[in-house]
Amino acid sequence: MVTHRSVPFAGALALTLALLGAGCGGTPALGEDTGQGLVLQVTGGSYEDGSGRVGLALLATLRDAGGHAPTESWTGALSDSRGPLGVNLSYPVGGEGGSYGAFWWPDVGFAPGETYALTLTRGDGATLSAHFVAPGGAGLAVPEVDLTPDGERLDWAPVSGAQGYGCEVYAAGNLQLGVSSASPGCDVSALPTGSYSASVTAFGASWDALRADAAQRPKLPAAFHVSEGQFAFARGASGTTARAAATGGGFFYGRVQPGLAVWLSLTRADGTPFAASAPVEVVGPGLSADAPLRFTYPANATHYLLWSYDAQALQGTYTLSASVDGQRLSTRFTLAEPAPLAAPANASATPASSGGARVVWDSVATARSYYVSAWDRAGTFVAGQWSATPDVRFGSGTFSAGKIYDVYVAATDVDESSVSRPERLSVSENTYLPASFTAQ
Structure with a gap:
């Protein structure tokens, strides 16, 4: 069973979740096509990561009369009313029952009321196409991820409207833990000593319901929204666990291009600060590994806010790395267009x-x-x-x-x-x- 994979997309990262199991029943999806003995259904919504940018999410099912996935490969392309979006995907195959494919692209803009079309093509040239109209209204709030005080679990409050969650933990870019659940929480107690980055995703559909429905036309939600929260932590040899959480923003000080602002929290799992200061580096748009933004996180601080005159607030994803208590932490934050804030006047x-x-x-x-x-x-x-x-x-x-x-x-x-x-x-x-x- 494929639970997750990531593929390069337009110089960024497109995340694809493809779970195979057995399917859900109910109202029809927003778009449908039939042919080749298969039925393609599709619905969609927004992807949010808290940065202010809003990406696109899509949920599709492609099943035969028995509710099974195709055995041949079907590749997909996405378009809107203006034309192709440069998005490529592969629908999960293998013939299993209850198949579905969920996809989301942070850098493909979501526009309420826009019509999006998914076209799937088989190796022999056969095609199926279905569309959906992007829903209005709010998407899913971003999961606020944190460690439990004992450092044994990642936890977050339930997200209103979410039907399930995915929790993935990486070390040096390699997946160490990947689980899905209907309720918040992710056990990390079995992870060995090391530094980790975590991604927690909330979904507007129930994977259990889709896997349990063997119908050719399982019920899809009218809107499929996705949101994702990032978190970093490290497990020490002595059993201590460190955590890092960061947010980026704009610093407005009278120049045309705002500077970069960074909010950072470096503490133990129970929220207590470290007695020593920590060197920090930030790389990302305009900040190379050879010339990062460097600053020192102060000792005995639960959180810290820094603003820079030298680093510009450019849109994109940044990686923040810090060394604290002999452990290396690395986390990411994404910056959309910063919201202006007027400068204090008449001081x-x-x-x-x-x-x-x-x-x-x-x-x-x-x-x-x-x-x-x-x-x-x-x-x-x-x-x-x-x-x-x-x-x-x-x-x-x-x-x-x-x-x-x-x-x-x-x-x-x-x-x-x-x-x-x-x-x-x-x-x-x-x-x-x-x-x-x-x-x-």
């Missing part, structure tokens, strides 16, 4: 007695947190403080009397007090309009 800094200061600014719509940083005229960082409101006070003794300081205010739509990974993020800063004051 002013007033000195207080004995080396203190107060900084105020106009609130930013949709901002949930602010970070105020003070620098001396030599460009040395002096002090920084997070705040949920547009008003920060630095205590006495922070600044040296008679010296001039520049103050920058950054805003973000992330709640910095929360340890939960945000699905998306944006950061902005008054980079070219700092407030200044002379300390007393």
